[in-house]
Amino acid sequence: MRWLLSAGLLAGVLAAFVPAVPAAEQLDRIVAVVGEGVILESELDAATRQIQARLGPEAQRIPEDVLRSQVLDQLIIKRLQTQRAEKAGMRVEDSEVNAALQRLAQQNGMSLDQFLRNIRADGMEPQDLRERLRDELLINKLRQREVNSRIVVTEEDVDRYLESESLRVQENREYRIRHLLISLPDGASPEQVRAARQRIETLRERAVSGTASFSDLVIAHSDGQKALEGGDLGWLAGGYLPTVFSEVVPKLEVGEISEPFRGASGYHLIKLEDVRATGNAAAPDEQVIVEEVKARHILLELNEIRDDERARREAEKLRERILAGDDFAELARQHSDDPGSANQGGDLGWAPAEAYNPAFAERLRQLEAGEISEPFKSPNGWHIVEVLDRRERDQTEERRRARARQALGRRKVEEEGEVWLRRLRDEAYVEIRMDDYKKDAEIGG
Structure with a gap:
C-alpha cells in the first residue's frame, strides 16, 4: 500500500x-x-x-x-x-x-x-x-x-527579489531538476577546491557525452541528500528555487546540463528535466482589496474571583453605563483585562475582522459603525465591542512582499540546511568500518 x-x-x-x-x-x-x-x-x-x-x-x-x-x-x-x-x-x-x-x-x-x-x-x-x-x-x-529560527529576511532582500524581473517570471513556472553535489569542507584548501572542480568537470563531460547517465553519476558520486533518487528534486516553483540555483536553472533548456557552479556547500551540476507553467501568471499583479475594521473593546477575563456568570453581569452593567453616557475609553482603561489595548482606551486599531478569533470576528461583521455590541463570550472571556469605522484598503503590494518574503525564507532554509548538515558531518568523529565502503563505482554499462 x-x-x-x-x-x-x-x-x-x-x-x-x-x-x-x-x-x-x-x-x-x-x-x-x-x-x-x-x-x-x-x-x-x-x-x-x-x-x-x-x-x-x-x-x-x-x-x-x-x-x-x-x-x-x-x-x-x-x-x-x-x-x-x-x-x-x-x-x-x-x-x-x-x-x-x-x-x-x-x-x-x-x-x-x-x-x-x-x-x-x-x-x-x-x-x-x-x-x-x-x-x-x-x-x-x-x-x-x-537552522530555521536563525533565518532572517530583510526588507532589502525583499526589494532585491522584487526588482529582479527574472525572478518575477520564475514565480509562474515550475522546474523538474536533478542535482549533483561535490561537497567541500569549511575552509577548503586551494588543492581541495581544484580537485573538486576537476572532479565535477569530468562528471559533466561524461554526462554530456553520453558515456554515463546523469542520474547514474549522481547515485555514484553525489554528496547531496537526494543521491539515491538520482538527484531528483521533483518539481520546484521558480520563486522557491535555492538562490544558488535561481540564476542557473531558468537559463537551461529542457535536457540541458549546467556548467559546474560553486555554492556554499561545494560544486553543483544541474540537469533540467522539464518545465511547466503554474497557471498563476496573473496572480502576482491581481489587486487585493481587504475590508478593515477600526474597533475598541472591553475584555473581562474569567478567574478565581470572577466566574462566567459574574463576568457576563459585569459586562452588561458596563454596556448600560456606556449607553447612559459614560466614556467607553475611560471605562476600558479602568476595567478591561486586555493589556494590549486597555491603556489606549480599548482601541484595537485598524485590522481585518479575520485577524481576530472567530467569535470576535463574527461580532465585528454584524455591527454597524458606531454600534456597541451586546456582551458576548470568546475564548478570552466576555467582551463589549464598538465598531468605530470601516474602510477598504489595497493590500496588493503587501501580499506581493509577503509572497517574496516566504519564497526567500524557504530558499534560505534550504541553503542553510545544506551548509549546516555539512558542518555537522565535518566536525563530528566518524569512523567507517564498512569493508566495501565505496561511492565512486561505475553504474550501468
Missing part, C-alpha cells in the same frame, strides 16, 4: 517499509562509529532493503557497495542529528508522537485504529513506526532551532 504522508521530514518515515531480519539470525557487527554511538550492520541491512524496495527495478542497476555506502551516509547524518538534539536536552513527548500518528491517519482518510491495522498488515509494527516518528520529530525540532 502506498501511504499518503505529511510534508517535510515525516515524508520518508513509512516509505516502502521492509521488516528487518531478526537479530538472532545474523551475526551483527559495527559498520560505523558515529560520535559516541555506533551503526550496526543489521541497521544498514534493514535501511538498504527499504531503499531497494522504494527504488524498485532501478535498484538493480546500482552496485551493492555503492548503494550501501550511500545508505550508510544517510544513517550517519541522521544519527549525528539525533545525538546533537539529545545532547542539547531536546526530547519528543509521547503526546507529540500520538499527534503525528493521528495526522498521518487523517491524511490517509482513516481512523487511528484503521491506520495501525493497515500498518501491521504491511509488515510494520506500530512501535517501530512510533520510534521512527520520534526520531524525525526530534530532528525537526533540532533543525527548527539551529
Whole structure:
C-alpha cells in the first residue's frame, strides 16, 4: 500500500517499509562509529532493503557497495542529528508522537485504529513506526532551532527579489531538476577546491557525452541528500528555487546540463528535466482589496474571583453605563483585562475582522459603525465591542512582499540546511568500518 504522508521530514518515515531480519539470525557487527554511538550492520541491512524496495527495478542497476555506502551516509547524518538534539536536552513527548500518528491517519482518510491495522498488515509494527516518528520529530525540532529560527529576511532582500524581473517570471513556472553535489569542507584548501572542480568537470563531460547517465553519476558520486533518487528534486516553483540555483536553472533548456557552479556547500551540476507553467501568471499583479475594521473593546477575563456568570453581569452593567453616557475609553482603561489595548482606551486599531478569533470576528461583521455590541463570550472571556469605522484598503503590494518574503525564507532554509548538515558531518568523529565502503563505482554499462 502506498501511504499518503505529511510534508517535510515525516515524508520518508513509512516509505516502502521492509521488516528487518531478526537479530538472532545474523551475526551483527559495527559498520560505523558515529560520535559516541555506533551503526550496526543489521541497521544498514534493514535501511538498504527499504531503499531497494522504494527504488524498485532501478535498484538493480546500482552496485551493492555503492548503494550501501550511500545508505550508510544517510544513517550517519541522521544519527549525528539525533545525538546533537539529545545532547542539547531536546526530547519528543509521547503526546507529540500520538499527534503525528493521528495526522498521518487523517491524511490517509482513516481512523487511528484503521491506520495501525493497515500498518501491521504491511509488515510494520506500530512501535517501530512510533520510534521512527520520534526520531524525525526530534530532528525537526533540532533543525527548527539551529537552522530555521536563525533565518532572517530583510526588507532589502525583499526589494532585491522584487526588482529582479527574472525572478518575477520564475514565480509562474515550475522546474523538474536533478542535482549533483561535490561537497567541500569549511575552509577548503586551494588543492581541495581544484580537485573538486576537476572532479565535477569530468562528471559533466561524461554526462554530456553520453558515456554515463546523469542520474547514474549522481547515485555514484553525489554528496547531496537526494543521491539515491538520482538527484531528483521533483518539481520546484521558480520563486522557491535555492538562490544558488535561481540564476542557473531558468537559463537551461529542457535536457540541458549546467556548467559546474560553486555554492556554499561545494560544486553543483544541474540537469533540467522539464518545465511547466503554474497557471498563476496573473496572480502576482491581481489587486487585493481587504475590508478593515477600526474597533475598541472591553475584555473581562474569567478567574478565581470572577466566574462566567459574574463576568457576563459585569459586562452588561458596563454596556448600560456606556449607553447612559459614560466614556467607553475611560471605562476600558479602568476595567478591561486586555493589556494590549486597555491603556489606549480599548482601541484595537485598524485590522481585518479575520485577524481576530472567530467569535470576535463574527461580532465585528454584524455591527454597524458606531454600534456597541451586546456582551458576548470568546475564548478570552466576555467582551463589549464598538465598531468605530470601516474602510477598504489595497493590500496588493503587501501580499506581493509577503509572497517574496516566504519564497526567500524557504530558499534560505534550504541553503542553510545544506551548509549546516555539512558542518555537522565535518566536525563530528566518524569512523567507517564498512569493508566495501565505496561511492565512486561505475553504474550501468
